[in-house]
Amino acid sequence: MLERRVAGSVAKKHHVALREGGELRYEECLTREGFDGPYTILYHRARPHAQRAVELAHGWAAPSTPAEAAARPLRKRHYQSQRLAGGAGSPVDARVPLLYNRDVVLGVVKPRGDDPTYFSNGDGDDLYYVHEGGGTLRSVLGDVVFGAGDYVYVPRGLVHRFVLDGGAAQYWLSIEAAGGVGPLKQFRNDVGQLRMDAPYSHRDFKTPEFRGPSDEGIRTVVVKRGGAFHGFEWAGSPLDVVGWDGTVYPWAFPILNFQPRVSSVHLPPTWHGTFAARGALVCSFVPRPVDFGPDAIPCPYPHASVDCDEFIFYCRGNFTSRKGVGPGSVSHHPAGIPHGPHPGAYEGSIGSKSTDELAVMLDTYAPLSPTAAALGVEDAAYHDSFL
Numbered sequence: 001m002l003e004r005r006v007a008g009s010v011a012k013k014h015h016v017a018l019r020e021g022g023e024l025r026y027e028e029c030l031t032r033e034g035f036d037g038p039y040t041i042l043y044h045r046a047r048p049h050a051q052r053a054v055e056l057a058h059g060w061a062a063p064s065t066p067a068e069a070a071a072r073p074l075r076k077r078h079y080q081s082q083r084l085a086g087g088a089g090s091p092v093d094a095r096v097p098l099l100y101n102r103d104v105v106l107g108v109v110k111p112r113g114d115d116p117t118y119f120s121n122g123d124g125d126d127l128y129y130v131h132e133g134g135g136t137l138r139s140v141l142g143d144v145v146f147g148a149g150d151y152v153y154v155p156r157g158l159v160h161r162f163v164l165d166g167g168a169a170q171y172w173l174s175i176e177a178a179g180g181v182g183p184l185k186q187f188r189n190d191v192g193q194l195r196m197d198a199p200y201s202h203r204d205f206k207t208p209e210f211r212g213p214s215d216e217g218i219r220t221v222v223v224k225r226g227g228a229f230h231g232f233e234w235a236g237s238p239l240d241v242v243g244w245d246g247t248v249y250p251w252a253f254p255i256l257n258f259q260p261r262v263s264s265v266h267l268p269p270t271w272h273g274t275f276a277a278r279g280a281l282v283c284s285f286v287p288r289p290v291d292f293g294p295d296a297i298p299c300p301y302p303h304a305s306v307d308c309d310e311f312i313f314y315c316r317g318n319f320t321s322r323k324g325v326g327p328g329s330v331s332h333h334p335a336g337i338p339h340g341p342h343p344g345a346y347e348g349s350i351g352s353k354s355t356d357e358l359a360v361m362l363d364t365y366a367p368l369s370p371t372a373a374a375l376g377v378e379d380a381a382y383h384d385s386f387l
């Protein structure tokens with residue numbers, strides 16, 4: 001959640017009548033953590049809770065519940081998501097979960113077309129990293145335009161759809177966070193503003209451009225809840241919002257707006273922490289000068305972070321510590337065994353001045369399990385590549 005924003009027409013006070021041309025507007029309170037957390041109040045032309053339940057007949061066949069793979073030996077793993085076939089329909093259809101636990105579902109999305117309906121994820125917040133492509137996230141709160149290199153945040157329960165840039169290849173990392181995701185608590189001051197020493201500021205975020213009620217002719221909203229898709233039909237356009245006020249809204253954040261920290265010696269991954277989810281930390285590894293102290297070893301030290309599984313999605317550049325991984329590669333280094341650089345990388349990094357690596361990493365507290373889709377693109381030689 002970011003700072004409070006107001007757009008369009010809102011009532012003088014929450015829970016009092018808003019009339020436009022003598023017509024009463026209908027409040028919808030989108031609240032988090034029950035009624036204790038951040039919230040946004042929307043004003044609709046029509047009652048927002050009058051939907052007809054409908055059968056979904058248009059093939060929303062996304063693997064909504066990850067298909068679990070059989071238990072396997074403990075190994076360092078490498079999944080080549082670049083080998084996954086793309087183009088399976090619109091963004092929701094095209095989600096391919098690769099690794100998951102009780103807190104997060106991590107996968108890739110290679111959509112080919114716009115969402116034909118609106119979508120609302122009742123299972124968690126969605127945070128995408130757009131490795132390739134771009135488009136517009138259209139929502140009841142307005143449009144967020146995004147492109148390659150952006151994180152795109154969609155709060156749980158927000159009615160939205162993706163309109164993709166025509167002709168562009170689309171290749172996104174998808175992070176579904178059951179307990180929510182957003183800026184780290186310690187990045188905020190007492191009034192909720194991002195602190196002066198946070199690694200980004202409010203102006204680094206692209207927030208929704210609200211243009212008032214619109215009608216795209218779409219009446220169906222697909223809701224994901226409990227891993228299953230459920231269809232509802234509105235009588236009018238779901239984008240009938242005349243105004244809103246609050247802190248719950250979608251945004252995009254260009255990964256290169258993250259201001260990396262550099263030290264005399266190598267800093268632990270927590271310094272690259274960008275967003276926090278329940279049970280997981282999302283880190284951004286962006287181009288930067290490297291550790292500059294005498295005899296510093298810029299390559300990450302071998303480590304056994306015994307409480308965490310490590311997930312890395314490699315975007316571009318020469319990832320200092322790893323060989324044999326390329327853009328789209330996913331590595332999974334599970335707790336229980338130490339991990340670290342490939343042979344030669346540790347020694348070879350001494351004296352280097354900068355890195356052009358770009359990667360998104362998650363440390364998760366609960367162990368990650370692979371899906372059957374992940375096993376289909378596994379690089380079986382990875383574990384032994386550290387010998």
Ligand SMILES: [Fe+2]
Binds near residue numbers: 303333339
């Ligand atoms: Fe690690």
